Amino acid sequence: EFFSSTSGLEKLFQTEVVLLEELQSYVNGIYQHAEALQGEIDAIRVEHQSAADGIDDYLNNPVNAFRLIKRLHSDWETFEGSVASDTSRADYLEAMAGHRANLSFPSGDDFVGSAIALTRLQQTYQLDVAELASGILNGVKYGTAMSWQDCFVLGQHLYALRDYNHTVPWLQQSMQLLGEQTYGQESASLDFMEAVVDYHREMGAHESALGLVNHVLSVEPDQRSHLLETRQQLEQLITDGDKNGLLHLTARRPGDYHASREFRLYEQVCRGELKPQPAAQRNLRCRLRKSRSGYVPFKLEELHLDPLVVQLHQVVSAEEADFMQRTARPRIKRSTVYSLNTGESTAAAFRTSQGASFNYSKNSVTKLLRRQVGDLSGLDMDYAEDLQVANYGIGGHYEPHWDCFPENHVYDEGDYKGNRIATAIYYLSDVEAGGGTAFPFLPLLVTPERGSLLFWYNLHPSGDHDYRTKHAACPVLQGSKWIANVWIRERHQDRVRPCDLQRNHEISLHYRDFD
Ligand SMILES: O=C(O)CCC(=O)C(=O)O
Ligand SMILES: [Fe+2]
Secondary structure: OOOOOHHHHHHHHHHHHHHHHHHHHHHHHHHHHHHHHHHHHHHHHHHHHHOOOOHHHHHHOHHHHHHHHHHHHHHHHHHHHHHHOOOHHHHHHHHHHHHHHHOOOOOHHHHHHHHHHHHHHHHHOOOOHHHHHOOEEOOEEOOOOOOHHHHHHHHHHHHHOOOHHHHHHHHHHHHHHHHHOHHHHOHHHHHHHHHHHHHHHHHOOHHHHHHHHHHHHHHOOOOOOOHHHHHHHHHHHHHHOOOOOHHHHOOOOOOOHHHOHHHHHHHHHHHOOOOOOHHHHOOOOEEEEOOOOOOOOEEEEEEEOOOOEEEEEOOOOHHHHHHHHHHHHHHOEEOOEEOOOOOOEEOEOOEEOEEEEEOHHHOHHHHHHHHHHHHHHOOOHHHOOOEEEEEEOOOOEEEEEOOOOOOOOOOOOOOOOOOEEEEEEEEOOOOOEEOOEEEOOOOEEEOOOOOOEEEEEOEOOOOOEOHHHOEEEOOEEEOOEEEEEEEEEOOOOOOOOOOOOOOOOHHHHOOOOOO
């Protein structure tokens, strides 16, 4: 699978580099062959021109007669042979078959995954389709523009995925771009637009259908008079406020998490529209904190006090962060999520990233990552889970979740004892746009900053879940996000974080069943 990480996409890019060379050498071969044949054609034409003054005169010349006979007797056979023996086409196809077997190609799932990632970005960051199609993200031009065909294929795919809400704007954009082409007025283009009218009608997007009908009729009023009736029907449906069509059937069902208040909070936090109240921010401090074993103090920034969320700046150097990326790159695989129902870990649409885990004794950097979390928190790192490095590609995200395990989960597996008392996330890269860590209930957005470390407790001192710590990875809008997760278990931590004898989770219970 390639779409879920940037390093996956790099493999696809390399594939395209090879394919491009292959096609170029095929085209070069055709050119050479064509040039040779053109030379022959030109020579014979010159010959024929000298006959222009009179065929009889020309043929009375014995040399000319001989040459004509010779040409027809053997030259033309040679030309035919040359065309017949041209293996460039077969060679190209054979080489391509080899490439298909040996190089990385995206699967259908990749195609669907990348289409969904685009609509996710559109949705989360409320991007304008026209801007997105022109390569602009939040006012900054990053990519090349999409063609009308790109937009059409995306729309068609979203249609197949039954995401009609997103289908309509992409088809609209596609038709808009087609209309701007010089061939946008040609008959074939108008046929295409008529086909899209049918899509819109089926979906119940009457206004979009009407817009297209009017456009087609304005270009070819006489040839396309059958559309007059369609126009009338559409106008009637619009006047009646008709709500039939696929678009209206798929309005989000009640109980759909993506339509919940919580999910909306999350999206607002990702966009930076919701922030902690000034009154809460006033008490936040930046300070230097002594490290347990190192000489250099931590640059600690409080991001939230209750629950405590802190970010430590410049704890990992650029070289160390890059080293971890390089080490993880060959090992990362699509991230999975554990399902309580099936007891299995599977890939899920709500978590699209790739990851790999490392024993902390792997190298000096993994050792450093473990030691620093211990130094900062004072927690016993003997029961920390293996380090989990993750990479998110474009649109990669992890929807709101708690890191601690649910109450009925058996979490004493092997060496891991107790629930996940705390989470520490190292940011191993900056992210150009999007990709923050969002806490919808706080409501806090943490910006990834290469070399920094984010830390919070998932449990109340009583050991109960702190439901306020629900958090998420916002979709990456531009760039590639690398993190390393450190999860610390409960065992032996009571010396550092004494248990409260009273249960003290009332303050967060409200967030357990938020809607
Ligand atoms: O990538 C992030 O910002 C958060 C990741 C996360 O929450 C997780 O991996 O559990
Ligand atoms: Fe998490």
